[in-house]
Amino acid sequence: MSSSAHFPDSQSFQQQSNEFVFWLEANPGVKVNPKILLADLRSSGAGRGVVARSNISEGEELFSIPRTLILAVQNSQLKTLLPQDVEALGPWLSLMLVMIYEYLQGNQSRWTPYFRVLPSRFDTLMFWSQAELAELQASAIVDKIGKQSADESILSSIAPIVRANPNLFPPINGLSSYEGENGTATLLELAHVMGSLIMAYAFDIEKSEDDDDEPEDENDGYMTDDEEEQLSKGMVPLADLLNADADRNNARLYQEEESLVMKAIKPIQEGEEIFNDYGEIPRADLLRRYGYVTDNYASFDVIEFSLADICQAAGLPNSDVDSQPRLQLLEKHDLLDDGWVIPRPSPNDTLEDILPMELVALLTTLCQSPEEFEQRLLKNKPPKPSMDTPQAGLLYKLLQAKQSHYATSLAHDMQLLSSLTPPQASAELEGSSRRLKMALQVRIGEKEVLQALQGMLSTSASNGSLKRSANDDHDSRQSKSARV
Numbered sequence: 001m002s003s004s005a006h007f008p009d010s011q012s013f014q015q016q017s018n019e020f021v022f023w024l025e026a027n028p029g030v031k032v033n034p035k036i037l038l039a040d041l042r043s044s045g046a047g048r049g050v051v052a053r054s055n056i057s058e059g060e061e062l063f064s065i066p067r068t069l070i071l072a073v074q075n076s077q078l079k080t081l082l083p084q085d086v087e088a089l090g091p092w093l094s095l096m097l098v099m100i101y102e103y104l105q106g107n108q109s110r111w112t113p114y115f116r117v118l119p120s121r122f123d124t125l126m127f128w129s130q131a132e133l134a135e136l137q138a139s140a141i142v143d144k145i146g147k148q149s150a151d152e153s154i155l156s157s158i159a160p161i162v163r164a165n166p167n168l169f170p171p172i173n174g175l176s177s178y179e180g181e182n183g184t185a186t187l188l189e190l191a192h193v194m195g196s197l198i199m200a201y202a203f204d205i206e207k208s209e210d211d212d213d214e215p216e217d218e219n220d221g222y223m224t225d226d227e228e229e230q231l232s233k234g235m236v237p238l239a240d241l242l243n244a245d246a247d248r249n250n251a252r253l254y255q256e257e258e259s260l261v262m263k264a265i266k267p268i269q270e271g272e273e274i275f276n277d278y279g280e281i282p283r284a285d286l287l288r289r290y291g292y293v294t295d296n297y298a299s300f301d302v303i304e305f306s307l308a309d310i311c312q313a314a315g316l317p318n319s320d321v322d323s324q325p326r327l328q329l330l331e332k333h334d335l336l337d338d339g340w341v342i343p344r345p346s347p348n349d350t351l352e353d354i355l356p357m358e359l360v361a362l363l364t365t366l367c368q369s370p371e372e373f374e375q376r377l378l379k380n381k382p383p384k385p386s387m388d389t390p391q392a393g394l395l396y397k398l399l400q401a402k403q404s405h406y407a408t409s410l411a412h413d414m415q416l417l418s419s420l421t422p423p424q425a426s427a428e429l430e431g432s433s434r435r436l437k438m439a440l441q442v443r444i445g446e447k448e449v450l451q452a453l454q455g456m457l458s459t460s461a462s463n464g465s466l467k468r469s470a471n472d473d474h475d476s477r478q479s480k481s482a483r484v
Contacts (some may be wrong), residue, residue: 013040016116017048023113024237029066029259036062036274038241048117049243049273056268062251064259065236071111072205072234073098081168082161091233092198093157099194099235100162104169114237122196123291123435126150132432135439138405139446140304140339141284154191155184162187200290201240204231206255236260242276246296249277284442293438299344301445303453305359305398306339313398314366326365326373333382335361344449351387351456360385367391389461396457403450410447413440 017038024030035056041049056062073079076098079086086094102109109115125133125145136142162169163178171177171186178187239253239262251274254261268274278286282301283293311319311327321327321336330336340359364383367390368376376383408416417440420433 013042016113020113020117020237027066027069029064030069031061031064032238033060033062035060038238039273041243041273046243046273047119048241050238050241052268052270052272052274054270056264058264058267060264062262062264062274063238064261065238066259067205070205070234070236070260071095071099071102071114072232074232075234076102078102078168082165084161087232089157091230092195093153095198095202095233095235096154096191096194097158097161099197100158100190101168103190103194104172111237114235117241118197118201120193122193122200123287123438124196124199125288125291126192126196128435132435132439135436135443136284137407137443138402139284139443140306141288141442144285144288150192150195151188154188154195158191159184159187196291197235198233201235202233203236203239203253203260205234206231238262239276242274244278244290245275245294246277246280246300248273248275248296250275252276283445287438287442293441295441298441298445299346301344301449302341303402303446303449304339304341305402307337307362309339309402310359310362310366310398313401314394316366325377326368329376329380329382330358330362330365332380335382342449342453344445345452345456349456351460355387357385360387360391363387363391363394367394387460392457392461396454399450399454399457403447406443406447408443410444410451413444413447416440417444 017040021032021038025032033056035052035054037051037053039049039051041047041051050062068075073087073094078098078101086097088094089097102111103115106112121127125141126147133142133145159178166177169178171183172190173186175183175186177183236253239260242251242262250264250266250268250272251262252265253276254263264274278290278297280300281289281297283297284301286297287293306319307327308319311324316324316326318324319327321331327336335358337358340356342356342359343354345354361382364386365373365376368383372383417437420437420440
């Protein structure tokens with residue numbers, strides 16, 4: 001559980017933890033290694049976490065949760081109580097509906113002790129005010145929040161089912177129904193809480209061989225970025241109480257036929273916290289999905305450019321493919337996208353290592369003279385990607401334009417971050433101060449990437465190494481450079 005969670009007082013906190021552990025171990029099939037402990041880590045800003053009571057060997061099983069205990073569509077009674085197929089909503093909305101149902105059942109739900117150790121307030125971007133979001137400045141992450149589309153999905157897919165079945169979804173907060181302005185606002189708030197829990201804590205559950213294919217789901221504002229294959233989702237008790245750390249990751253969840261098993265992937269010493277890992281994601285996405293920021297993920301920071309950004313830097317009147325022959329040629333050869341991501345360079349990286357080949361192809365095409373481009377059209381072939389002086393100049397102009405969209409300088413942000421709070425007190429920040437600090441960390445990381453790229457361009461220009469062969473293998477680059 002991340003530092004984004006908000007918890008009750010110490011007595012209630014510990015009581016809820018104890019009740020959860022008692023409930024968990026009372027379920028048939030659950031196995032919990034006596035060498036681990038669910039601990040109170042609020043003093044370090046981490047909420048609950050799992051700690052080693054004694055030394056644990058690599059490969060040792062930490063706990064095993066039977067598939068029947070996962071909070072998932074297939075394990076809830078709701079699917080048998082509704083006339084429609086709940087799973088037809090898709091993995092996100094179907095689990096959201098099930099979680100709303102189970103939450104509203106109160107003590108009648110088998111997962112009540114589990115709900116009590118999950119947060120109800122979040123620092124994920126879905127819950128930030130417009131003033132707080134403005135502190136992210138020009139970060140592309142703001143356009144990925146998707147609150148409006150999430151509201152639309154909830155109101156069109158979930159609200160009708162909830163309103164048509166008041167016996168299954170009893171109104172709360174003194175409401176008579178989920179109709180009207182107050183009812184709608186309450187339902188949206190409840191749905192966003194469940195959606196945020198899913199985004200932060202749910203696992204993709206592998207399908208069995210005879211499962212039917214899942215229907216495609218619309219982007220409801222909670223979906224992660226890599227959901228081409230729609231796996232069902234589920235909340236795995238205890239597994240989601242592990243905090244995540246890119247550097248100290250020492251455990252991994254394995255999906256077996258009957259259970260989901262957490263195992264140590266390296267030796268863990270007595271007193272050490274047990275960490276899962278979210279993978280190589282930038283701090284901006286860490287904030288969007290999980291509601292917190294840590295410098296351990298700083299090496300994964302990126303800068304993003306849209307097609308419109310690049311066309312504007314090149315002086316094109318717009319980025320409409322139908323009206324731009326250069327873009328049409330690239331699209332015809334599957335070399336055009338809506339945008340590109342450039343990762344933070346490592347010390348030994350070159351431009352060839354980090355620039356996506358398709359981005360270089362776009363820069364090359366936009367830098368061609370009318371005569372050169374006409375030849376490309378006649379041959380019906382895009383130009384060979386080449387990073388020489390004109391392309392470097394266009395990229396530099398693009399970097400400067402992006403930099404100008406941030407309201408403050410990197411030096412200003414660094415000074416503000418250092419003066420905001422002493423490092424040892426960072427866990428004590430509350431409310432807007434905590435969110436300001438996280439916004440600073442995100443935008444500092446992006447500005448550092450911009451600065452590093454500008455330095456690489458200057459270095460390449462000075463040593464004459466800008467141009468690269470069109471035959472360069474770019475497979476290694478693509479493994480490091482994701483496409484938006």
